[in-house]
Amino acid sequence: MIAKMLQNLTGARCCGPEQKTTEQATGTIALVGQPNVGKSVLFANLTGTYVAVSNYPGTTVEVARGTAELAGRRFQVVDTPGMYSLLPLSEEERVARDILVDEQPDVIVQVGDARNLERTLTLTFQLMETGFPLVLALNMMDEARAAGLSLDTDRLSEALGMPVVPTVSVTREGMDELREAIGQQQGRPAPVEAVRYAPREGVDIEEAVQEVEGLLEGDYRLSPRCLALLLLQGDEQVHERVQRTDTTSYPRIAEVVDEVTGAAQRPLDYTLTVQRRHRAQALSAEVTHAAGERRDTLRDRLSDLMTRPLTGLPILAVVLYFAFYQFVGVFGADVVVHWIEDDVFDLITPPFASFVETVLPWQVWQELVIGDYGLWTLGLRYAVGIILPIVTFFFLVFALFEDVGYLPRLALLLDRTFKKIGLSGRAVIPMVLGFGCDTMATMVTRTLNTKRERLISIILLSVAVPCSAQLGVIMALLSGVPGALLLWAGVMLAVYLGVGAVAARVLPGRAEPFYVEVPPLRLPRLRNVLAKTFARVKWYFVEILPLFLIASVLIWLGQLTGIFGLIIGALEHPVRWIGLPAETAAVFLLGFFRRDYGAAGLYDIHQTVGLSGRQLVVSAVALTLFLPCIAHFLVTARERGWRTGLAIGAMVLAISFSIAFALNQVLTHLGALA
Amino acid sequence: MPQLSDKAEEILEHLWISTQEQDTRPTADALPEEELAVLEREGLVVTEAGTIQLTPGGLEEARACIRRHRLAERLLSDVLDSSDEQLHAAGCKFEHGLHHGLQEQVCTMLGHPERCPHGKPIPSGECCRRKDSTPGQVLVPLSEMESGQEGVIAYLHSDRTEDLRKLMAIGALPGTRLRLRQRFPSYLLRLGNSEFAVDAELAGQVYVRRTGGAE
Numbered sequence: 001m002i003a004k005m006l007q008n009l010t011g012a013r014c015c016g017p018e019q020k021t022t023e024q025a026t027g028t029i030a031l032v033g034q035p036n037v038g039k040s041v042l043f044a045n046l047t048g049t050y051v052a053v054s055n056y057p058g059t060t061v062e063v064a065r066g067t068a069e070l071a072g073r074r075f076q077v078v079d080t081p082g083m084y085s086l087l088p089l090s091e092e093e094r095v096a097r098d099i100l101v102d103e104q105p106d107v108i109v110q111v112g113d114a115r116n117l118e119r120t121l122t123l124t125f126q127l128m129e130t131g132f133p134l135v136l137a138l139n140m141m142d143e144a145r146a147a148g149l150s151l152d153t154d155r156l157s158e159a160l161g162m163p164v165v166p167t168v169s170v171t172r173e174g175m176d177e178l179r180e181a182i183g184q185q186q187g188r189p190a191p192v193e194a195v196r197y198a199p200r201e202g203v204d205i206e207e208a209v210q211e212v213e214g215l216l217e218g219d220y221r222l223s224p225r226c227l228a229l230l231l232l233q234g235d236e237q238v239h240e241r242v243q244r245t246d247t248t249s250y251p252r253i254a255e256v257v258d259e260v261t262g263a264a265q266r267p268l269d270y271t272l273t274v275q276r277r278h279r280a281q282a283l284s285a286e287v288t289h290a291a292g293e294r295r296d297t298l299r300d301r302l303s304d305l306m307t308r309p310l311t312g313l314p315i316l317a318v319v320l321y322f323a324f325y326q327f328v329g330v331f332g333a334d335v336v337v338h339w340i341e342d343d344v345f346d347l348i349t350p351p352f353a354s355f356v357e358t359v360l361p362w363q364v365w366q367e368l369v370i371g372d373y374g375l376w377t378l379g380l381r382y383a384v385g386i387i388l389p390i391v392t393f394f395f396l397v398f399a400l401f402e403d404v405g406y407l408p409r410l411a412l413l414l415d416r417t418f419k420k421i422g423l424s425g426r427a428v429i430p431m432v433l434g435f436g437c438d439t440m441a442t443m444v445t446r447t448l449n450t451k452r453e454r455l456i457s458i459i460l461l462s463v464a465v466p467c468s469a470q471l472g473v474i475m476a477l478l479s480g481v482p483g484a485l486l487l488w489a490g491v492m493l494a495v496y497l498g499v500g501a502v503a504a505r506v507l508p509g510r511a512e513p514f515y516v517e518v519p520p521l522r523l524p525r526l527r528n529v530l531a532k533t534f535a536r537v538k539w540y541f542v543e544i545l546p547l548f549l550i551a552s553v554l555i556w557l558g559q560l561t562g563i564f565g566l567i568i569g570a571l572e573h574p575v576r577w578i579g580l581p582a583e584t585a586a587v588f589l590l591g592f593f594r595r596d597y598g599a600a601g602l603y604d605i606h607q608t609v610g611l612s613g614r615q616l617v618v619s620a621v622a623l624t625l626f627l628p629c630i631a632h633f634l635v636t637a638r639e640r641g642w643r644t645g646l647a648i649g650a651m652v653l654a655i656s657f658s659i660a661f662a663l664n665q666v667l668t669h670l671g672a673l674a
Numbered sequence: 675m676p677q678l679s680d681k682a683e684e685i686l687e688h689l690w691i692s693t694q695e696q697d698t699r700p701t702a703d704a705l706p707e708e709e710l711a712v713l714e715r716e717g718l719v720v721t722e723a724g725t726i727q728l729t730p731g732g733l734e735e736a737r738a739c740i741r742r743h744r745l746a747e748r749l750l751s752d753v754l755d756s757s758d759e760q761l762h763a764a765g766c767k768f769e770h771g772l773h774h775g776l777q778e779q780v781c782t783m784l785g786h787p788e789r790c791p792h793g794k795p796i797p798s799g800e801c802c803r804r805k806d807s808t809p810g811q812v813l814v815p816l817s818e819m820e821s822g823q824e825g826v827i828a829y830l831h832s833d834r835t836e837d838l839r840k841l842m843a844i845g846a847l848p849g850t851r852l853r854l855r856q857r858f859p860s861y862l863l864r865l866g867n868s869e870f871a872v873d874a875e876l877a878g879q880v881y882v883r884r885t886g887g888a889e
Binding site: 084085089113115116118119122144147149266267269270273274277278281303304307308309408411412413414415416417419424425513514515516517518519520 | 792793830835836837838839841842843844845847848849850855856858859860862865868869870871872873875876
């Protein structure tokens with residue numbers, strides 16, 4: 001789902017051709033449903049356009065659109081974000097609701113989970129109230145059958161008064177029937193009185209609905225019953241709209257709403273949802289036949305191994321070691337990077353350099369392109385030759401875990417620990433992603449629910465989460481000194497937890513209650529994994545590459561104007577203060593432009609000057625904690641504003657040098673790693 | 675103190691609700707004179723400038739009446755699955771049977787509920803402060819269930835609408851069957867055929883009628 005979001009983030013400016021196809025469409029079909037029901041795959045089946053699908057719920061922010069030919073007509077198909085109720089809880093649900101209200105679909109297709117008919121029907125009844133033509137696609141029929149459920153869809157269809165089509169979106173089962181049902185359902189509004197609500201606490205809900213319905217005169221597209229119910233539930237957006245349209249009758253409407261809600265202790269949407277649920281339970285029991293009690297399967301037991309601390313934590317350690325350290329770190333960062341550097345770039349660079357030298361006979365301009373930090377050398381070669389393979393391998397592993405369903409399990413395993421540092425289990429995704437690319441992880445913090453949680457995540461990503469590029473070089477740097485890597489990791493973990501604990505105390509607000517759907521474990525589908533990896537790598541290219549090019553220009557300007565000399569001069573003081581030779585000052589400045597270059601520069605200094613074990617660890621700690629790369633800084637400023645961005649920057653700078661100072665003092669006194 | 679009549683107890687409840695929950699000044703209008711006189715004689719109420727006031731003793735007695743009334747409603751709705759109308763009709767009779775320590779047992783069996791089915795607060799008793807528990811306890815918050823136990827959600831209770839909506843979103847609604855699969859580090863529950871993880875805070879807001887299934 002993140003891939004979907006990111007794809008749309010970057011795709012926003014290039015939707016010209018898509019616009020064209022939707023203009024030719026003569027009708028609209030909206031796909032609606034709860035998260036994790038296979039809506040996106042069904043969308044792809046209908047439109048032929050692939051959209052990334054993921055197990056982690058609730059993070060679809062953007063909307064995908066495509067076209068489909070149905071019953072001789074061309075339709076625009078809209079894949080709305082996951083929705084639990086018409087009364088929106090989150091930004092995603094608001095978007096989904098707005099699409100229904102504003103775009104007035106010719107047909108709504110509710111994609112529901114066949115295994116959870118009660119839950120599905122609770123939403124169906126609400127969608128029926130909108131008065132739009134409705135088709136229910138009961139998806140994941142294969143899993144329902146595997147769970148021993150048999151559903152009488154004909155009887156369900158008859159009871160609801162609308163078509164119900166059993167589907168399996170991943171195998172395209174039932175797609176023809178679904179297309180046919182959609183075609184036939186055009187112009188046939190769903191029965192709006194799906195549920196008659198019983199009175200509560202002496203207030204007759206139906207009577208109030210009728211009175212409000214009678215007072216609505218404007219043209220709202222949604223059925224008057226649905227509008228009246230939303231008004232009674234206190235939906236602010238709907239209230240505003242009605243107040244604007246029905247200026248004369250609105251005061252009376254507001255009175256009725258007050259009469260209904262004033263006396264009650266609990267929100268009306270709770271009462272209504274409970275009543276819809278009761279109706280859904282009754283109907284579900286009528287059409288479902290379950291073959292015996294559900295037994296725990298091998299899949300459940302595997303899932304248990306991942307979620308119980310005693311086995312889950314060792315599994316996590318194994319996953320980190322093999323998938324991230326061995327595959328991304330050793331194979332991706334070492335083997336593949338060297339191949340690209342040595343065999344590809346070393347072949348292209350010399351002819352390209354001589355070409356540049358002939359075209360640009362001025363040395364200053366040559367520096368800009370092929371100098372040590374030039375557009376070619378730092379910008380392209382670094383971004384494409386070093387970072388790209390590392391992040392690609394990382395994203396591949398990440399997509400694999402996403403597809404299997406490991407991430408929600410990790411979230412439930414870590415929620416309790418995350419609470420102590422002001423986060424909830426949901427922050428697992430940006431945190432793990434941060435080890436790939438902090439910049440992307442910072443953008444993904446958007447999917448967290450509260451401002452507080454987003455801010456704490458961004459601070460932690462800035463301070464103590466090293467990205468994959470940086471990790472590679474630091475490992476190489478410290479591997480020669482016994483115990484150094486362990487000490488470095490220990491300090492990082494301590495700073496991470498310490499900063500989090502302080503932030504959790506200092507920032508106002510409470511830790512967000514944690515809830516997440518834990519979908520069944522699935523075998524990864526190669527197509528999904530590759531599509532998601534591709535979407536993220538594409539995002540990386542479009543978003544990050546330009547930032548490296550800008551960095552090249554800035555370094556070139558800095559050197560040309562002598563500003564760099566001044567900054568390096570100023571940095572020499574704190575660098576000496578933490579017990580490092582003055583030469584390393586330049587390393588810190590460059591580290592800001594390319595995060596691992598700092599570490600690589602350190603490596604060079606180590607080769608020529610020879611640093612002690614203590615100096616190596618201290619400088620590795622300082623560099624990891626030091627300001628994140630320029631791309632990360634720019635994205636933080638864009639996400640949270642310049643003031644917060646600069647404040648975080650200043651804080652990170654202070655933390656990095658004081659921790660390094662303290663570590664240097666301790667190691668010196670102990671005489672360790674001399 | 676002599677046993678008060680049902681009508682007298684209802685007057686006390688009425689006075690409690692108007693003075694403690696609605697902040698109005700009740701008058702003697704429409705209240706039966708005979709019972710009012712009994713209450714006055716027992717020193718539970720006084721009439722001041724046309725309005726009726728509960729004395730400290732009366733306040734205590736009224737609080738106990740309200741507690742019994744709302745516990746009776748909970749009992750009827752959670753254990754006997756009564757409908758809304760049945761609640762109103764039977765609740766008023768049932769409460770008078772909850773005297774003499776029986777209310778403590780009912781309260782404990784119901785997991786010390788904080789609100790009546792209509793969402794009004796239930797005054798707490800000694801048993802709530804002691805956090806009594808009993809093997810026969812029918813209703814427990816999800817957070818106190820054992821791993822492997824099964825039950826049906828009886829009701830949700832939360833002071834925060836946003837928390838309530840989160841639970842509604844995952845489909846943790848009254849009448850839904852549930853099985854607690856794991857308690858630590860997060861609560862992992864199977865609702866219907868889906869699984870969800872929630873933290874201790876949300877788990878404490880779901881009250882479950884246990885049906886068995888302990889391992």
